[in-house]
Every structure is written in C-alpha cells, then in structure tokens.
Amino acid sequence: MPLPKAELHVHIEGTLEPELAFALASRNGVRLPYAGTEELRRAYDFSDLQSFLDLYYGLTNALHTVDDFAELAEAYLARAAEQGVRHAEIFFDPQAHTARGVSLGTVVEGLARALDHSEERHGISTRLIMCFLRDLPAASALATLEDAKPYLHRISAVGLDSAEAGHPPSDFREVYAAAEALGLRKVAHAGEEGPPAYIREALDVLGVERIDHGLRAMEDPELVARLVRDRVPLTVCPLSNVRLRAVDTLADHPLPAMMEAGLLVTVNSDDPAYFGGYVGDTFDAVRDTLGLGPERLRELARNSFEASFLDDDEERRAR
Ligand code: ES4
Ligand code: ZN
Secondary structure, three states: OOOOEEEEEEEHHHHOOHHHHHHHHHHHOOOOOOOOHHHHHHOOOOOOHHHHHHHHHHHHOOOOOHHHHHHHHHHHHHHHHHOOEEEEEEEEOHHHHHOOOOOHHHHHHHHHHHHOOHHHHHOOEEEEEEEEEOOOOHHHHHHHHHHOHHHHHHOOEEEEEOOOOOOOHHHHHHHHHHHHHOOOEEEEEEOOOOOHHHHHHHHHOOOOOEEEEOHHHHHOHHHHHHHHHOOOOEEEOHHHHHHOOOOOOHHHOOHHHHHHOOOOEEEOOEOHHHHOOOHHHHHHHHHHHHOOOHHHHHHHHHHHHHOOOOOHHHHHHHO
C-alpha cells in the first residue's frame, strides 16, 4: 500500500493525458496541432516554464463541456487514489478557459461533479483552488474573481500561476485583498523561476499562507530562517523542477537540504501528465534518487496533511 498522503499542488489541466486530450478534441471538433499521441509526447521536451505553458494551454483547448471537466477530474482522482492520495487541493485556471469562450460555470460545475463523488468513490477529500494567470493583467484577475461569486461555496482559496518572471506578486495586491474579504484562503506560486524577493512579496503583500514551489528560497538564508520559524509550507514539485530545468537532474534537487534546514516541505506532482509521474511516482523517485529513507518519507506525508486546509479532525480521518 502506498503511503497515505495529501496532494497540495496539482493543476487539473496538467492532468490531461494525451489520450484523453485527443478523445475530447475529436468529440468537440477541435483540431490539435499534433498528428497523434506519439507526436504529442515527443513535444514534451521543454526547455523552461514558458515552453511548457505554450503546450499546456494548447492542449487545454480540447476541454469544452461540463462533461469534459468532469471526466478530466474523475481520471485524476482515480489515478491519485491508486497512489495513496487521501486528500487533494486542486488548482484550476479559469482564465485559460474563459479567454476562449468556456464559462467559469462550465468549468466549476464539471469539476464539482467529479469532486462531489470523490470521498465515496475514491476515498479522497478535496478542495478547489482558483488560480489567476499572472501573465495577464490584474484587472482580468479581478474580473475573474467577480465572475466566481456564484461559485464561492465550491472554492476554498485563490492561487497565482503561469509565467513568473517579470510578473511579481505585488501586481495582485488588490485582487488578493478582495479574495480575502470574500473569505477565500490564499496561496501563490513563487520562487519557481522568480527570485526570493517574489516569495517575500507573496508573504508580505499578498498575505499567502503557503508558497507553491519556493525552490529559490534556498538562495536566501534569511528567508529560509523566516519560513522555518513561521512554518510556512512549501509545495515542492521535484519532477516539474527537473523537466522545466530549474534543476539539472533529480539527483541535484535541494529537497533533502530543504528538509535538513527544517522547512515544512511537501512533495507534489504539479502537472503529472506532462512531467512523468503522479505524486506516488514522485515519492518513489525522490526515495530512489535522493536516498530519502522511510523516516523522511513519513515526514513528507505528515507535512502534506499539516500543510493542507484540513482542520485537525478532518486531518485525523484522512491520514
Ligand atoms: C504551472 Cl509548473 C507551472 N508553473 C506555473 N504555472 C503553471 N500552471 C500550470 N503548471
Ligand atoms: Zn504549479
């Protein structure tokens, strides 16, 4: 049996496997710019975050209907259950869909249809995190938040993702303040490709309770000390960091050093259909390549529940 764990950093659009992408594209009369799944998989040869995002947004175009989003989420939950996931906090990118005429209601209704059955069908409790695309203007994020008002009972938190360099968290100060006023929790991608200063901004300006990635905190000892002291969780995605070349190889990943430093780190899949593994595969890879022993793996699993949005009672039931 795989170790029971929570997954806190997974983009639902990043769980779209090539086979499902082609099936949905054909059903919806959408042409994908690849002859087939083989050619598509060969295109998964990314050089950085942007080259990945270009492909990711391209495949996202296959998703159109409530059924499509339900099928996507159902497929993820089934895979996650096999890998020991007991709780999942799932990102979605509304602007990737609304920008091409698919309404936020379609997206949320579809995802919710799968999530509503998740506990009984897969033994996985879930939360939804609505991400703003940081390479679009803050005004678009504000409009998205406004658009989401009828669905807030389904949404636990806001996040910030997409191309990081040149798009500092402080651009989204107003949006995050508005989200907080609506009772939403707050997380943000920071320190994936962006500098440690972006991690500080996410904490100080946006008031996030968790940092997604946070890898580049390791360049800034004072920041590390603060993250350790305040027990700010970092949702680290080792396979993503390798595929997007934030690190040269998995053997070079700073995960062991991060744990040694006392950081509250969790291990996650990010975009498992693109980066070569779901979260259980990621645990296996860091065990085999980084030499993390059973005690360290248990610590990662424990951290994943501690860093989650679950309250203590819910946490005990999920573990
Ligand atoms: C993402 Cl790996 C990554 N980084 C930033 N934004 C994203 N959206 C989907 N995957
Ligand atoms: Zn991510």
